[in-house]
Amino acid sequence: MSTTLPGAPHLARRGASLQLDGVDLAALARDFGTPLYVYSQAAMLDALAAYERALVGRRHLVCYAMKANSSLAVLQTFARAGCGFDIVSGGELARVLAAGGDPSRVVFSGVGKTPAEMRQALTCSPTGVRCFNVESTAELDTLNAVALSLDRRAPVSLRVNPDVDAGTHPYISTGLKDNKFGVAHAQALAAYRHAASLPGLQVVGIDCHIGSQITQVAPFLDALDRLLDLVEQVEAAGIPIHHVDVGGGLGITYSDEAPPQADVLVSALLQRLDERGHGHRELLFEPGRSLVGNAGVLLTEVLVLKPGAEDGSGGKNFCIVDAAMNDMLRPAMYEAWMQIEPCVLRDAPAPVWDVVGPVCESGDWLGRERALAVQPGDVLALLSAGAYGMSMASNYNTRPRAAEVMLVKGQPYLVRQREDITSLLASDRLLG
Numbered sequence: 138m139s140t141t142l143p144g145a146p147h148l149a150r151r152g153a154s155l156q157l158d159g160v161d162l163a164a165l166a167r168d169f170g171t172p173l174y175v176y177s178q179a180a181m182l183d184a185l186a187a188y189e190r191a192l193v194g195r196r197h198l199v200c201y202a203m204k205a206n207s208s209l210a211v212l213q214t215f216a217r218a219g220c221g222f223d224i225v226s227g228g229e230l231a232r233v234l235a236a237g238g239d240p241s242r243v244v245f246s247g248v249g250k251t252p253a254e255m256r257q258a259l260t261c262s263p264t265g266v267r268c269f270n271v272e273s274t275a276e277l278d279t280l281n282a283v284a285l286s287l288d289r290r291a292p293v294s295l296r297v298n299p300d301v302d303a304g305t306h307p308y309i310s311t312g313l314k315d316n317k318f319g320v321a322h323a324q325a326l327a328a329y330r331h332a333a334s335l336p337g338l339q340v341v342g343i344d345c346h347i348g349s350q351i352t353q354v355a356p357f358l359d360a361l362d363r364l365l366d367l368v369e370q371v372e373a374a375g376i377p378i379h380h381v382d383v384g385g386g387l388g389i390t391y392s393d394e395a396p397p398q399a400d401v402l403v404s405a406l407l408q409r410l411d412e413r414g415h416g417h418r419e420l421l422f423e424p425g426r427s428l429v430g431n432a433g434v435l436l437t438e439v440l441v442l443k444p445g446a447e448d449g450s451g452g453k454n455f456c457i458v459d460a461a462m463n464d465m466l467r468p469a470m471y472e473a474w475m476q477i478e479p480c481v482l483r484d485a486p487a488p489v490w491d492v493v494g495p496v497c498e499s500g501d502w503l504g505r506e507r508a509l510a511v512q513p514g515d516v517l518a519l520l521s522a523g524a525y526g527m528s529m530a531s532n533y534n535t536r537p538r539a540a541e542v543m544l545v546k547g548q549p550y551l552v553r554q555r556e557d558i559t560s561l562l563a564s565d566r567l568l569g
């Protein structure tokens with residue numbers, strides 16, 4: 138067993154028991170059932186504070202990329218802390234509003250915004266959202282038409298694809314020119330000229346988002362440099378750029394990754410901004426995973442142990458648990474490695490298991506080849522499950538989605554009740 142747990146210091150082992158914010162996780166599983174997501178509000182606020190700490194005295198806005206975890210209590214936590222939001226759909230905008238978030242602190246990202254979503258974002262308040270992060274010239278034209286039909290001017294930023302060198306930074310997945318996101322760096326100036334010529338648009342900024350789970354500072358600095366090169370060209374063409382949005386993508390610790398702390402990353406970016414004479418600009422961030430990932434765990438109960446052939450003729454040992462790929466898609470979708478810890482340690486031999494769910498897919502696994510001393514009825518915790526967990530959950534195999542609990546000053550609050558079969562069937566209609 139590792140001595141420091143990803144999610145520490147909020148997650149810790151006291152004796153045999155795994156605790157989040159001092160609360161016994163096995164007890165929460167007993168009280169609320171499994172599968173169960175549990176979040177530490179303090180861990181989320183600490184993660185936000187690391188960004189804010191480095192930004193004191195600077196014009197800035199941290200916009201939580203809510204697709205990482207869009208539960209209302211999470212949004213409410215960040216809204217109350219003064220955070221903005223990065224949204225990618227009209228549904229996410231509705232969630233921000235339901236959680237008490239301020240639309241003037243919302244940036245709207247995404248490659249395929251519909252005219253209806255554009256209308257919603259322009260009219261959700263007297264001023265509408267803070268900015269549309271536009272990803273193509275065609276989108277500029279559509280947004281212009283929608284804004285004019287409402288007698289508004291839509292504030293826009295262009296998402297530029299900085300095409301940061303893949304050879305240097307192979308882990309970058311969205312900032313290369315061969316993917317669907319953003320406007321190519323070489324076309325960006327022409328796109329800005331086009332945007333500035335459209336009467337329904339108001340150019341306000343520039344943005345990029347180069348990928349996710351990035352564990353080094355260098356690619357962020359490279360991307361910032363590429364953005365600032367463009368800012369200089371665009372402003373020389375007479376189009377003022379007010380804010381620079383460097384996107385999200387800072388990684389977290391799942392196993393032995395050691396990403397920079399948010400304040401280290403931010404300080405490095407500010408230093409580069411200052412060196413290049415852009416220190417007066419408002420800086421926007423869109424962190425998702427790094428605000429919530431290490432703040433959550435997914436609790437699951439062991440249903441069945443299915444050892445391989447005992448005569449040594451082969452076959453794996455399977456530990457079948459009550460959480461599955463529909464609850465946590467990351468291993469199945471990205472082959473992601475997530476740490477699995479028993480909520481109560483057993484003093485017993487630890488055979489090697491594949492930890493899998495009950496869904497009828499071979500890809501339905503949560504962890505492979507894990508040494509665990511477990512018995513049916515034990516509760517396991519998948520660590521670093523606060524990001525891209527519940528927000529990617531589905532009802533595949535007609536499985537009700539998990540409940541969610543948030544710990545606030547050591548008190549558990551049920552912030553999403555477990556779905557039941559009735560609600561799952563509610564939208565279906567039998568033929569007449």
Ligand SMILES: *Cc1c(COP(=O)(O)O)cnc(C)c1O
Nearest residue numbers: 202346349385386423424425426
């Ligand atoms: C997903 C996304 C983010 C957040 O990414 P993380 O890796 O979770 O920080 C930010 N901005 C945009 C445009 C995104 O698509």
